[in-house]
Amino acid sequence: MANSSLRRKILYSLYLFIVVFALLEILLRIYNPLNFRIRGNQILLPINQKQIINNKINPKLDPVITNSRNSLGFRGPEKPATWNDHLTILTVGGSTTECHFLADNKTWPYQLGQQLNPYFKNLWLNNAGFDGHSSFGHQVLLNDYLIKLKPKMILFYAGINDMENDQPTFHDELNRKGGYSDLKHYIFNNSEVLNLGLNLVRGWRAQKMNNTTNTMIDLSKGKVKIMTDQQIAVRKGQQQKYLTSYQQRLGQLIDTCKQYGIMPVFMTQAILFGRGNDPVTGVNLETFDTGQEMNGRCLLAVLELYNDVTRHVCAQKNVPLIDLSTLLPKNSSYFYDGAHFTNTGALKVAEIITPELKSVISRNFHSFAYE
Template sequence: MKGKKMIASKPVRILLYWIYLLVIVFILLEIILRLYNPFHLRLKGDKIILPVNRHQTITNDINPKLDSIITNDRNGLGFRGPGWPVDGKKHLSIITIGGSTTECRFLDDQRTWSFLLGQKLADSLNNVWLNNAGMDGHSTYGHLIMLNDHVKKLRPSVVLFLTGINDVETSQPSFHDNLNTRGGWSDFKHYVFENSEVLNLLLNLSRGWRTQKFNNPSHHMVVLNNDKLVELPDSVINKRLKEQEPYLTAYRSRLLQLVDTCRANNILPVLITQPNQFGAGKDTLTGADLELFSLEPGLNGKLLWTMLEQYNEVVRVLGREKQIPVLDLAHLMPKNSLYFYDASHFTNAGAEKVATLLTAELAPILEKQFPAYRKTASQPLP
């Protein structure tokens, strides 16, 4: 009996030994990573966690509308674009804030509309520095955190806000808003992951591997054809539009906070309306009906665009009331599958088109607001 007891306890002792060993290793790694973390997977700010000094190469073998190899780099600020200049006060500093249509994660660093906009503005303005602070999936909830935690501390000259699509029927921070927010999750599991360097490292490595495989389903292309057409009754459309009222009121409130925060910090806020591939008409490349194309049950192109235009109108009205610039990209951008790979996200050609359209609208505004930076200005730069 005694021998049997010894044999039975041996596996238990081995298990306890491995548990002890794992606990010790975990604690040591936690200490080491807190003292020195060479992976630079996050920046510990008040809330927003930014990928700092990160180089990422994305392999795309799914979407033929995008490059097969995509470079996505983050500078020391955690943004896309050149690092903060040493003589920053002598630059016309511009930061773009928005969701995935601003970040353009699946466009190469030098093909995003933010990068191209900076280049084009430099044709008529001196010392332009432009960075892209867009974050995939963020709504105006996330934009407020980004502005308050990071951007306003830099005191840029201008902040451009491209908003709308992620705020449709949004009454609370989205999954993606919380994903990049310290303290955004209240449950114990997410608390542990947020506060453990080891677990956070493992989680980020896992996410990085999945991103490398380019298997994010939210970024798959939409194949346009006339096989998926649906006409919704006016009663269905009007009911859905009526349901937007509380969301629109809250959206206006968040936009107002963005504007007021910028003004309080001597930053010029510029609002940009959200374009979309769908709406009235037919796609010139495929002939697909952009109004009747079915996006999901109960939602066709007409309804999506009509809803989105309600949010865009909030932007237009607020701009007039607060007397701040509004770039109406929603009306300027052609509805053409050459420029979009799904409902909202831009192809390389689309990003080039966006940059061209925004430059034509924005350059005269900046020349008027910041005359010292005009290339024809005679006075020295500040």
């Protein structure tokens, strides 16, 4: 009797689970209020969306921020009708490229376009950055959309989201042209319920890795963390397995671009921390506790390993590189946290990139230069 009763309870619980799962699946297919950008391994672009952000927590940002997406799902002007007659450029990266909490006309890609406009005719520049994207996401975006769009140039800003990011997990692996590597991937790509759970986990993981953009670091309230050279060397030594796969992913991005006639340009990742004192607050940027058991000096030392990979791969494959990590001064007026730019910072970044990119464009697309 006891075994029979237990069996009935298990079967009833299984029945309830299946019914609830099926109902949730139906409801989420009708209406999904969270509007995630990634479904399984496929990126769903936020087409024709406009978001008004009322900022009450971060004094370094505008109180009201407008974030708009065009019919391509990117930030910037609509796709020109005469595509081939335009100098088409896309910026690809994570949240430090998207600049989610900067207004449409204050992101560094927008400012870059404005500063390049006087030098080149028919310039079309769009921001294809997405919060949380690493080089895994860049490759999916490239495969799913960008090689079909075929801009003349893609400017990649990568590095920080790839730190300690190893080989693809089941939700990072790439599915090209709708293919599924196994049953597990097929289920996750086609179930709204499982996709919802997967994206909630992704969001939690991104927040844990300090990739969110709605917070602010108050340097004056930070803690001091002293690390010895040996401690930093140990943390750097832990990066090798990640660096090897990162190098492979960057090489794949470059090879894909070249295969489809797109010119890749890369930028090294800049952060606030790592060297000297902040000129605004006087806080020591080397001993500031950045979390994840690292101080500023250690964080920069680790990030520079990834930047070195970018430098090496670009040199090896003869790809233009803009070394923003070196060129952007350490100044808290440019950042509202460790990596994300304020309005002032975005403008400064555009001012640094403009002459570098202007030179690259002039050499490779001279027909678009004004006489």
